[in-house]
Amino acid sequence: MKELLSGIHQFHSQVFKQEKDFYSQLVGGQSPSTLFIGCSDSRVDPTIITQSDLGELFVLRNAGNIVPCYGASNGGEPATIEYAVSALGVKDIVVCGHSGCGALQAMLSPKKMEKLPLVKSWLNHAEATRRIMEENYSRLRGAEQLEVAVREHVLVQIENLQTHPAVAVKLQRGELSLHAWVYRIDSGDILAYSSDDGRFASLTQLDRRAATKRQVANVRRARKA
Numbered sequence: 001m002k003e004l005l006s007g008i009h010q011f012h013s014q015v016f017k018q019e020k021d022f023y024s025q026l027v028g029g030q031s032p033s034t035l036f037i038g039c040s041d042s043r044v045d046p047t048i049i050t051q052s053d054l055g056e057l058f059v060l061r062n063a064g065n066i067v068p069c070y071g072a073s074n075g076g077e078p079a080t081i082e083y084a085v086s087a088l089g090v091k092d093i094v095v096c097g098h099s100g101c102g103a104l105q106a107m108l109s110p111k112k113m114e115k116l117p118l119v120k121s122w123l124n125h126a127e128a129t130r131r132i133m134e135e136n137y138s139r140l141r142g143a144e145q146l147e148v149a150v151r152e153h154v155l156v157q158i159e160n161l162q163t164h165p166a167v168a169v170k171l172q173r174g175e176l177s178l179h180a181w182v183y184r185i186d187s188g189d190i191l192a193y194s195s196d197d198g199r200f201a202s203l204t205q206l207d208r209r210a211a212t213k214r215q216v217a218n219v220r221r222a223r224k225a
């Protein structure tokens with residue numbers, strides 16, 4: 001807590017005062033371009049890994065970057081998605097998983113959750129991922145198993161997003177794009193899924209034009225599903 005208090009003091013006395021014009025613009029309201037759905041993991045901060053400013057990302061974080069299907073949860077997730085899409089009018093939704101995800105590791109090893117009943121219950125929303133791993137990747141173990149699970153999991157969450165009426169309406173109008181990303185803690189890189197080749201590829205290795213094309217491909221996949 002000492003570090004937090006020190007940080008609060010530093011932010012208020014230095015950062016906020018130096019950037020007063022910027023912060024005063026935020027008083028009038030928000031108009032974020034993107035809903036960023038990520039994991040609660042302390043090593044994966046959406047604004048830092050995308051170098052975004054305050055006001056640019058509407059962020060939803062939970063254990064395992066899970067998007068429950070519409071009607072499956074009365075928690076904050078569906079309300080946050082509906083507000084971002086219908087009230088704020090975000091143009092993009094990113095679901096970003098990450099390497100070394102503890103939530104997905106727990107999902108793959110249910111015995112570790114015996115003393116964590118609420119985590120176990122929450123991870124029931126990731127049952128589709130667990131079944132995909134069990135039935136399609138049963139030969140994998142360890143780090144390789146987790147890496148594949150992280151990728152499959154973000155694709156399942158993209159499918160789940162489309163069960164939300166607010167999302168379905170905007171997709172049908174062509175006013176919303178969905179993006180499946182995986183952040184690598186070891187390299188600081190982000191991999192994005194493309195339906196063109198059904199693979200994840202590094203966003204930092206692509207030039208801007210190719211990255212835009214890849215995003216368009218993601219929309220096509222989303223609308224076909």
Ligand SMILES: [Zn+2]
Binds near residue numbers: 040041065103
């Ligand atoms: Zn995680």
